Amino acid sequence: EVGKRAGIKPADMLNMFDDEARVVQTADGLVPAKYLGLDRFVAREMIVADMKAAGCLILHVTKDKDGEPVEADCEPRVIQQPYGDRGGVPIEPWLTDQWYVNAAELAKAPLEAVRSGAVEIVPKTWEKTFFNWMENIQPWCVSRQLWWGHRIPAWFDAEGNVFVAETEEEALTLAGGKLLTRDEDVLDTWFSSALWPFATLGWPEADAPLLAKHYPNDLLISGFDILFFWDARMMMMGQAMTGQNPWKRLYLHGLVRAPDGQKMSKSKGNVVDPLGLIDQFGADALRFFMAAMESQGRDIKMDEKRVEGYRNFATKLWNAARFCQSNGIGGSTAVAAPAATTAVNKWIVGEVVETLAELDKAMADL
Secondary structure (H helix, E strand, O other), X not given: OHHHHOOOOHHHOOOOEOOOOEEOOOOOOOOOHHHOOOEHHHHHHHHHXXXXXXXXXXXXXXXXXXXXXXXXXXXXXXOOOOEOOOOOOEOOOOOOOOOEEOHHHHOHHHHHHHHHOOOXXXXXXXXXXXXXXXXXXOOEEOEEOOOXXXXXXXXEOOOOOEEXXXXXXXXXXXXXXXXXXXXXXXXXXXXXXHOHHHHOOOOOOOOOHHHHHHOOOOEEEEEHHHHHXXXXXHHHHHHHHHOOOOOOEEEEEOOEEOOOOOOOOOOOOOOOOHHHHHHHHOHHHHHHXXXXXXXXXXXXXXXXXXXXXXXXXXXXXXXXXXXXXXXXXXXOOOOOOOOOXXXXXXXXXXXXXXXXXXXXXXXXXX
8 A cells, every 4th residue: 555655556566575574586686686585684784784885875973872973874763663462573564465355345235234223233322433444444355374264265277367166166167177276375264253143054055944043133242342343244244145134233332451451361461360359259249340330332440449349338238138137127938029018118119110110211222
């Protein structure tokens, strides 16, 4: 995209690294031989030295810690440099051949489904984010260079012609019986996941009984962080492959985050074990914390002090119940509720009825 904006045609763009970031010859053959095969960092130091020797560098004058002028070969600059989260090394731009899906075409049906109300997003505020993503969607790169996954359904002949088909037999027919080699790439995880709701139920067989019974569904409960990665793509695939929306309503809840607000991640080591919290404070306290903190689309910061506070509150409820029992007040022994005769009992029964009505109304409005 950067090259295209600079007016360079895709066919004219050049790679000068191999897959180990060593310098290789480009298609125009202009890379000097002495740099070929060198690691990127070694090559860069040589290039700076050669440019300096050729008089192509303008010396940059800076100051040392004592304020004295110092000449430097290059002007120090702070740039945005991405690093690999596993290897910890700088990531370099590298052009590769990949498979793409026309996501803009796939997005049309889901957009119409949400606009028409056929699919409802709760909370409704997330619709704006959904529309923004889907209306400005880019081609979806669906190929990955991994050791496992669903293989890309594409085959090549000796001349490099490509044959895309559902099965190898169909590809051979398209190729006229030529010897074919299948593409080694696998499908993007989210592409395979988007097929999951119906692919696990017997699709593409039209008369699959499980598919007819369980698809489409009524409700999906999802974290908002995968609204685009999975939820929207399930809608894309459902419409494209079955002509149906996967569900009628999408409920988005918040995330349980680390105490500092970061997303919990095993690689970061900030995951909280709920079993440890249960051992420390009890299951009721943890349930109370989650129920009290949860609201539509709101994130929850895992705060042990709050869990401890709800443990203390639950203890007070427990003690109040024990106090009632010690004064002869306990649970009813009959299915039917006992008649309320005192004023205080009549009052609390009325409060329960009103609360139940409000809860029923809230559930109906979801």
